[in-house]
Amino acid sequence: MDYDVVVAGGSVAGLLCAREIAARGHKVLVIEEDYEIGTPEHCGGVVSIPAMDDLGIIPIRATLDNKIRSAKLIAPSGKSFTLDARPQQVIVLDRREFDKQIAHQAQVKGAEIQVKTSLREITKQGVRTSEGEITCKIIVDARGVTSLVQKDRTGILQSAQYEVFADWIDKERIEVYLDQEKYPGYFAWVIPTRRDEAKVGVAGRGINSADALEEFLGKKGKHSTIRKIFAPIWVKGPIKEFVSGNMVTIGDAAGQAKPTTAGGIYTSGMGGIYAGEAISEFLESNDTSRLGAYQEKWAAKFGKEFENMLLARSLLERLDNQSIDSICQSVTPKMLDEISAEGSFDFHTTSVAKMLGVRGSAKAIQAILGNELRRLFS
């Protein structure tokens, strides 16, 4: 078998990359090690409509699970505030269907997709897979966090996410629980998918995510768990080189998920699109420097925001529960209105900086974090 490009990993980044390459008339094969595109789903599915526009996807009925009106942040003491999320146009996707929708887009453009086929080894001529050898000019690594586990474990947190039925779920509100003792460096979440149904999860540094989630759910109240998944998330930002020889790394495999929330549908998906464009340019010109344009384009769009997210993460990781309570108590309705109106779901560090810099509340925090906080504001 002979292709211009083989993409290993048939999820959002890999499929979007293949869609772009096929649209330019090149021969591309996506290999996916699981038996079905979109399964097993390991995602909250939260994304903004503007992000979907950039990805070139209009959610169809099967893809769109829910629309979100608000987001509630709960501090360790129980003190909370609620943000109006309507201006941010946040939706919840069914990732099983969403990935199939992109697979269909790619297929219509001419890409081939082969499931139950795993990348085993890079060879001189292309790749060796579980189903045999394939010859190609370019190999795309879109294998997600799996690919990073082999390179660097320090940016990985273990997450647990259950799908549950419960009558305490608010259909239109996402909930985020901060607690540095229970979920160090991360949080617990409730993402409603439909009435009385949600994805509930936790992640944190060095915790047993399954135990932490059982405890969280036990406190929330009566529920039935209908699905459990455990998956690593990456919070350390982009890897140094997206392109090495004829190997192009995209999506979560390239560290393109947001360091604050590990959300990557948008940022990893755009990585796939930019890579697809650059690979096509290379195939049309045989000029290898064209491949480098992919990393430049991704960095121009997300580089600064990811730097700020890494900074925000390092600040948040150093706050103790008392400081988080203090910030939560001092957030004013005016500030919430401003964040709702001006903030962006995808480029959110300005909103984080606004909260961390809250006047009066966080004098101690500002003393500890002063310089870095100023950098975040700049």
Ligand SMILES: Cc1cc2nc3c(=O)[nH]c(=O)nc-3n(C[C@H](O)[C@H](O)[C@H](O)COP(=O)(O)OP(=O)(O)OC[C@H]3O[C@@H](n4cnc5c(N)ncnc54)[C@H](O)[C@@H]3O)c2cc1C
């Ligand atoms: C619990 C959880 C909740 C999340 N919630 C959100 C959210 O609400 N919003 C958001 O934006 N992001 C969220 N994310 C992140 C989001 O899921 C990822 O950023 C996104 O799926 C990355 O896409 P990707 O294509 O780079 O990689 P992945 O989606 O990880 O896909 C990698 C693919 O490669 C395949 N693969 C692996 N090894 C091989 C191999 N050797 N050969 C062939 N195929 C292989 C895998 O089977 C998989 O299909 C969440 C992640 C987790 C774990």
